[in-house]
Amino acid sequence: MPHFNSTAISRAEYNPKTRVLSIWFTDGGGPYDYDRVPLFVYEGLCRAGSKRSFFNTYILDQYAAR
Structure with a gap:
């Protein structure tokens, strides 16, 4: 499980x-589980220069969280 050097996602x-x-957030929130996420979205998050921007664009309102 990768740890990120990000201001938003740890x-x-x-x-x-x-x-x-x-996903675990740097403010101590998490884990938040997002259902039915394709592998390429996870891989994109891992490669993204800005984890926050990637999350906001490709995950936040796209997948159900619990």
Whole structure:
């Protein structure tokens, strides 16, 4: 599970069997689990220069969270 050097997201974990993306935020929030996320979205988050921007654009309102 990668840890990020980001002001917004501290780490993320992806389960390819369930397609659940778990995200921990730097403010101590999390994990938040996002359902039915494709692997390429997780990989994009890991590669993104700005984790916050990627999250806001490609995850936040695109996938159900719990």
